[in-house]
Amino acid sequence: MGISAVKPHLAFLSAALAIGASVAHAQSPVKIGLITTLSTAGGALGQDMRDAFQLAAKEEGGKLGGVPVDLMVADDGLNPNTAKDIAERMLQHDGIRLFTGIIYTNVTLAIVPDLLRAGAVVIQNNTGPVELDGKNCNPNLFGSAWHGEAPGESAAAAANARNTKQLMTIVPNYTSGLEQRGAFKRGFKGQILDDILVKLNQTDYAAEISQIKLRRPEGIYMFLPGGMGISFMRQLHQADIGDIPMYAATTVSEQVTATVGEAARNVVGSAPWTPDLDNPASRKFVAEFREAYKRTPTVYAANGYDTAKLIGSALAATRGDISNIAAVRKAILAAKFDSVRGKFAFGASQYPVEDWYMTTVSKDASGTYVPHNAGKVLTAHGSPYADQCKF
Amino acid sequence: MAAFAFEQSLNAIQLGLTLFLLTAGLTLTFGFMGVINLAHGSVYMIGAYVLAAVSLRTGSFLIGIAAALLTTGIIGLLLELSLVRRLYRRGHLDQVLATFAVILIANGLTTWLFGRQPIQLDIPSYLSGPLRLTADLSYPKYRAFLIALGVAIAVLLHIVMGRTRVGMRVRAGSTHRELVRALGVDVRGLFALVFGLGSMLAGFAGALIAPLQAVEAGMGDQIVILAFVVIVIGGVGSVRGAFFASLMVGIVDTLGRVVLPFLLKSFTAPAVSTALSIGVSSTAVYLLMAAVLIVRPAGLFAGRA
Numbered sequence: 001m002g003i004s005a006v007k008p009h010l011a012f013l014s015a016a017l018a019i020g021a022s023v024a025h026a027q028s029p030v031k032i033g034l035i036t037t038l039s040t041a042g043g044a045l046g047q048d049m050r051d052a053f054q055l056a057a058k059e060e061g062g063k064l065g066g067v068p069v070d071l072m073v074a075d076d077g078l079n080p081n082t083a084k085d086i087a088e089r090m091l092q093h094d095g096i097r098l099f100t101g102i103i104y105t106n107v108t109l110a111i112v113p114d115l116l117r118a119g120a121v122v123i124q125n126n127t128g129p130v131e132l133d134g135k136n137c138n139p140n141l142f143g144s145a146w147h148g149e150a151p152g153e154s155a156a157a158a159a160n161a162r163n164t165k166q167l168m169t170i171v172p173n174y175t176s177g178l179e180q181r182g183a184f185k186r187g188f189k190g191q192i193l194d195d196i197l198v199k200l201n202q203t204d205y206a207a208e209i210s211q212i213k214l215r216r217p218e219g220i221y222m223f224l225p226g227g228m229g230i231s232f233m234r235q236l237h238q239a240d241i242g243d244i245p246m247y248a249a250t251t252v253s254e255q256v257t258a259t260v261g262e263a264a265r266n267v268v269g270s271a272p273w274t275p276d277l278d279n280p281a282s283r284k285f286v287a288e289f290r291e292a293y294k295r296t297p298t299v300y301a302a303n304g305y306d307t308a309k310l311i312g313s314a315l316a317a318t319r320g321d322i323s324n325i326a327a328v329r330k331a332i333l334a335a336k337f338d339s340v341r342g343k344f345a346f347g348a349s350q351y352p353v354e355d356w357y358m359t360t361v362s363k364d365a366s367g368t369y370v371p372h373n374a375g376k377v378l379t380a381h382g383s384p385y386a387d388q389c390k391f
Numbered sequence: 392m393a394a395f396a397f398e399q400s401l402n403a404i405q406l407g408l409t410l411f412l413l414t415a416g417l418t419l420t421f422g423f424m425g426v427i428n429l430a431h432g433s434v435y436m437i438g439a440y441v442l443a444a445v446s447l448r449t450g451s452f453l454i455g456i457a458a459a460l461l462t463t464g465i466i467g468l469l470l471e472l473s474l475v476r477r478l479y480r481r482g483h484l485d486q487v488l489a490t491f492a493v494i495l496i497a498n499g500l501t502t503w504l505f506g507r508q509p510i511q512l513d514i515p516s517y518l519s520g521p522l523r524l525t526a527d528l529s530y531p532k533y534r535a536f537l538i539a540l541g542v543a544i545a546v547l548l549h550i551v552m553g554r555t556r557v558g559m560r561v562r563a564g565s566t567h568r569e570l571v572r573a574l575g576v577d578v579r580g581l582f583a584l585v586f587g588l589g590s591m592l593a594g595f596a597g598a599l600i601a602p603l604q605a606v607e608a609g610m611g612d613q614i615v616i617l618a619f620v621v622i623v624i625g626g627v628g629s630v631r632g633a634f635f636a637s638l639m640v641g642i643v644d645t646l647g648r649v650v651l652p653f654l655l656k657s658f659t660a661p662a663v664s665t666a667l668s669i670g671v672s673s674t675a676v677y678l679l680m681a682a683v684l685i686v687r688p689a690g691l692f693a694g695r696a
Contacts, residue, residue: 039502039507040609041507041607041608041609043507044507044508047507173669173673197668197669198648199673201613203600203604203605203610203613203614204406204603204604206402206405206406206534206645207399207402207645207648207649208648210395210398210399210402210649211649213395213398214395226509226605226607227509227604227605227607227610228605230509230604230605231603231604231605234514234602234603234604234605235531235603238514238519238520238521238531238532238533238534238603239521239529239531240520240521240523240529240531255508256508256509258511259508259509259510259511260511261511261513262513
């Protein structure tokens with residue numbers, strides 16, 4: 001499992017070391033701990049994030065914000081215990097005080113409190129868990145992607161924008177699924193016909209699809225990440241059910257729509273960034289990412305790239321001296337970088353306040369199904385718990 | 392509502408028959424050779440990948456199926472000759488460890504060859520879309536196709552096991568192994584044959600289910616557990632047992648997902664019913680297994696072991 005994950009990691013490390021060595025006389029590089037998920041079925045997100053982060057460092061020849069960086073990438077295997085061991089090693093042995101990369105909430109909750117207690121700065125570059133927001137916010141914890149409930153809220157905004165009167169929800173029976181569904185139901189203005197709960201990693205949805213067929217909803221809110229969503233879309237497509245929009249927030253990426261093809265044509269996604277977002281930073285990022293990796297970046301890649309640029313802006317402001325945490329915090333909060341989202345600002349609990357767009361899927365010139373930006377559904381949207389945060 | 396009930400019945404039967412394809416081979420290797428083969432799920436995954444890769448390149452679903460059957464049959468034979476053969480005389484723990492290693496290797500190689508993203512696969516156009524039965528009754532063509540194939544394979548296995556010499560030897564071998572050996576039957580060759588055919592059936596199941604699911608590394612790891620539940624319910628080594636137990640599991644699982652939430656909603660508060668129904672429906676199959684084992688500790692159709 002780790003074979004393909006380790007190879008680019010080593011290759012990059014040696015490249016980073018080589019670059020680091022040539023400038024070592026000027027300044028010793030700032031170490032950044034990138035703890036992320038590269039293996040298992042959930043590894044695609046971490047891979048995208050890491051690739052984009054490395055792209056940002058490569059643009060500057062191994063530097064971020066003009067300061068040489070030593071990027072230490074480690075795969076947590078989606079296992080909180082592995083992540084704990086890595087975090088311990090990076091803190092104690094490598095003396096790292098700047099961390100990012102974590103993808104999954106169970107890993108975040110297992111290691112971020114320890115990292116913060118050790119005085120490190122953590123930038124959460126995927127969904128920031130509700131558990132570390134509001135009353136439990138921390139001055140050294142920043143979210144560069146979105147706050148915990150934003151995906152569900154943005155899916156509700158998309159369904160509202162399309163005047164959906166009634167729909168059904170389908171989520172797996174686990175914490176994130178229930179949390180996102182809760183956020184969706186709070187934001188959705190129409191009626192919920194029925195809620196379907198499925199087993200985590202369920203592969204057959206025949207019984208659920210027959211229920212959907214019976215109730216004839218105008219739409220479906222689905223939070224079925226990874227393979228679950230692919231199986232569900234393929235099977236729904238075979239049913240005699242017509243075109244039902246599937247509000248999927250950030251769970252259906254460019255890769256998934258390309259894989260699933262026509263069965264993904266009714267997906268309505270939502271994200272704070274889409275590859276066709278028209279601003280100079282985004283255009284440059286998409287072109288460079290495609291050039292380097294021969295694929296279109298996902299929103300997870302965009303988050304990784306923005307996180308690297310955010311760190312770069314803080315390193316530039318502090319001239320690479322991260323021993324003064326107060327100065328580092330101030331520089332991060334200022335967020336002086338060209339975000340691929342067009343603009344970037346933090347709210348009171350240090351999660352982004354940002355616009356969300358709806359995406360719809362259609363065929364491009366080469367016959368591939370691709371999500372397209374279909375307009376803004378939320379403006380300057382931040383965490384609903386921000387005002388409970390007091391430092 | 393009648394259409395809904397009919398459709399759910401078909402769903403239950405289809406789930407059961409697809410499960411049967413996977414368990415028929417497993418129950419033979421488990422009953423006949425006494426080997427716990429966790430790698431059966433990996434062969435299922437390989438069947439799915441071969442179908443996806445070959446049908447994408449050739450554009451033909453049928454060539455894909457043929458390639459999946461051939462590949463998984465050969466892999467089964469190689470697995471028996473190189474590894475499983477050494478496990479017959481060892482304990483179940485050794486068998487579990489060795490075949491679990493095969494799972495890890497297969498998943499690693501799959502990720503290395505095909506990447507971590509699920510791969511692309513479409514249902515052939517002639518099997519895609521709904522099959523309209525009456526004005527308000529329709530069923531996905533592909534699922535109807537799976538039902539037809541499941542029945543055909545069940546009949547074929549019934550004939551092979553009941554009416555042919557090979558079938559007779561396999562049945563005799565699963566209950567009276569030493570006697571069969573004493574009669575001069577080449578048990579080694581028979582083992583390899585059964586293992587190869589069992590793997591081919593698993594590959595067939597994987598290939599058939601592939602167009603409806605995410606084809607990704609590790610896709611067989613979960614379902615192999617359900618396959619063992621089916622085998623225990625049906626009685627280890629019995630193909631007939633595997634058939635009826637698969638259907639029972641298909642029905643119980645579908646009922647648990649559809650009827651139970653509906654019933655509980657009408658009798659209890661929403662919060663209670665949700666928690667209760669997800670709890671019961673995800674364990675329904677295991678409750679069935681426990682109930683069967685209380686009444687018949689060796690399974691429904693157990694031979695004399």
